[in-house]
Amino acid sequence: MTPADDPTTLPAALHQLRAAVEATRLPLDTPDAPTARSARTELLNQLDDYIIPRASSLDAPLLAVVGGSTGAGKSTLVNSVVGEIVTKPGVLRPTTRASTLIHNPRDERWFTGDRVLPGLARLSGADQGEQDPATLRLVSSDNLPLGLALLDAPDIDSVVSANRDLARQLLSAADLWIFVTTATRYADAVPWDLLHQAAQRGTSLAIVLDRVPLDAMEEVRSDLAGMLADQGLGQSPVFAVAESKLSADGMLPLSEVVRIRGWLGSLASDAHARQIVIRRTLDGALASLDQRANALRNASSDQVAAVRALRQAPETAYAGAIEGVKEGMRDGTLLRGEVLARWQEFVGTGELLRQLEAGVGKLRDRVVAFARGRGKQEPAENLGEALHEGVAALLLAHAETAAITTVRQWRALPGGAPLADGHKELAAVSPAFHERVERLVRDWQGDVLQMVRDEAGEKRSTARFLAFGVNGIAVMLMIITFSATAGLSGAEIGIAGGSAVLAQRLLEAVFGDQAVRTLSMRARARLLERTKELYDAESGRFGTVLDTVTEGATDRDLLGPALQGVNAAR
Incomplete structure (x- = not known):
């Protein structure tokens, strides 16, 4: 075994330190990175050019x-x-x-x-x-x-x-x-x-x-x-x-x-005098390793912390986007505007609300007659399309906010501004995002339709079911999914909130109150599940940029153990 192979010898310990310095990368352009990289290069050069060869051949x-x-x-x-x-x-x-x-x-x-x-x-x-x-x-x-x-x-x-x-x-x-x-x-x-x-x-x-x-x-x-x-x-x-x-x-x-x-x-x-000079310089170089390698360790730790913070930024922003979607589902936002107009045309809100105010005991008997007498009222497909557009707009708005928020946070974090400047596309949703949102909403509406079919079972032939059909019942379930009065005020409570109550009463007439609660919870959960998958993919763009920059870097402390080995072998 040569001295370089024996782990207890100084040359072998120095080789291990050299490998640790080589493996310690500083990929992010943090304010202190240029100085730390220069010091790392100088340390590698001196290990290669002097410390290792001199420790291996003192003569x-x-x-x-x-x-x-x-x-x-x-x-x-x-x-x-x-x-x-x-x-x-x-x-x-x-x-x-x-x-x-x-x-x-x-x-x-x-x-x-x-x-x-x-x-x-x-x-x-x-x-x-x-x-x-x-x-x-x-x-x-x-x-x-x-x-x-x-x-x-x-x-x-x-x-x-x-x-x-x-x-x-x-x-x-x-x-x-x-x-x-x-x-x-x-x-x-x-x-x-x-x-x-x-x-x-x-x-x-x-x-x-x-x-x-x-x-x-x-x-x-x-x-x-x-x-x-x-x-x-x-x-x-x-x-x-x-x-x-x-x-x-x-x-x-x-x-x-x-x-x-x-x-x-x-x-x-004079071999003795020559060795005094050589030993003094080598000992000085070896003594400097602690400070220089520890400075590199600190710089590496700062980089690890910076990477962690940069990864956390999109996670936090898109988690906030999910919460925003949840709030949008709870506060009745989607029951306003075009959706509300289509809903009123679909069910004739005023007439049925008056019937509800008179009491719900005979509602089941009125549903069929009401539904058969809707005449030229808006078909369920148009209401479903209005809901589709509303849900897509909700998901898009919160995704755009998350992207902008993440880029703003990156610019404020060490090492983040150069990444944001080098990838300006991150400040907006990805090019295919609109298409993915449209597909998500269509798929979710398909999920709701399937829930209705599965729940209907033998009820598909009943008069109450046939009065609205699968599509009509599905859009009413979607209305309930986005129902709440927390975000509504004034006349909106009476209109949008009342419309949600009406949809719930109509569905309860078909399935019963417990089944309606279960269906609405499942529909809401399924939409959030799909939305999280969509937002995870958007958030992943930031992770991909980081992975490209930090490829090969490690957050393990290789320098500490290597330094201990050198000091033990000296």
Whole structure:
């Protein structure tokens, strides 16, 4: 079993943490998401580029990354320290666009594979591709001591964002960061942001102060030393390079780089000193994992909460729509307007109401005579059509309100506004909704007709049943389904409310009062059941949008257990 396979070893625990970071997605565009995603990418890169490979091979050469601002002289310094042209300084800004790694020939095996910086393609020898930030040019030099590698990185303040990102990635892959600045730029904000990050993560650091006028040497060095001490970097060695004329081949005078070359050579030759630097940087990187991974956990938890709230919004809105439909069925809304007019024409409300006021004892005997004498009154189909239109309008109105309400709530919730803006169709009912509503009402009316047929049984041949027929009795059952006086007032109570009472009395004359109550409850329940299915499908549009965005995301806490494993293995 290799260390990477043994779950008790640090490399294996780090691999598990890396998998947990990879699986922790931040799909919603919440206000904090861009920062959290950037931090997640940086964490993945450092795990891949430095922490895992270094923890797996502590005896690998020390990698010193030379980084700094545009035009600070990084490439010139690298060439001068190595003693030959191994990387070409650029003329145009940004001066260093790609990366060059210089190593001793006997250390080549450590860098040709994907042990470190696996995301960069390897090139060797010729200059081809050296301006491509996605490549790492490997240069072998006998002048560089065994156990040490130098990496000339792109500018940390490059005008090209890809170069800036790569520079930060390479600095996170370093055992030792050699920060190169100049006498005129050492106080710039961008480098100090990175220096502060290096201090927080325990990265081993050396400072090269380049192009310092001799008459300002002590003043500049003293000021820089004070700034380093303020940032907790007072122990970092500082090398000052005086402003000098370059040699014909672009090299600094040997006298200006001899101290840097000697210091790096001593690190390379002294295994104990080299291990101190490596261990300090690795321990600092490992110590930073808790804070960084926990910040990612918090961001992931915020995303889970945001997804939950976004899913709850349509559920609440469409539940409210169902309640609205129920209220519309109770408050007599559907017994107004066209339905009321058709009902009056169908049964001649005034005449039968007068008969009801006289007493209901002889109603059963009057039903047949009344029904046979309706003459040219409105047929049941027209009343059923008016009910159909009223029910469809009720369902449509509450569905439209639910869609608008959900979109409004999404816009107020974290991560919801971009989804609403990207799916403007959600603010209205779906294109096929009107057709589905029409079909629902027709199917429900068919349900009511079947209820009447099933309940009638042997009563189909009775005079009371034949007086109105299946359709007539069915529409009266629909009238009862939407009957109540709670929402009516004034004359409406006497007309709409009285009409509902009339329908109930007529049906009781056919089926009996208990059967009528049962039938009306079943009809109401069936309509609500169909409506819920319809609204669930409408609500599901919002869930589909969320599912598309959050596909592959999980609300499980993978980072917590993985962190515990790393801390236990350290």
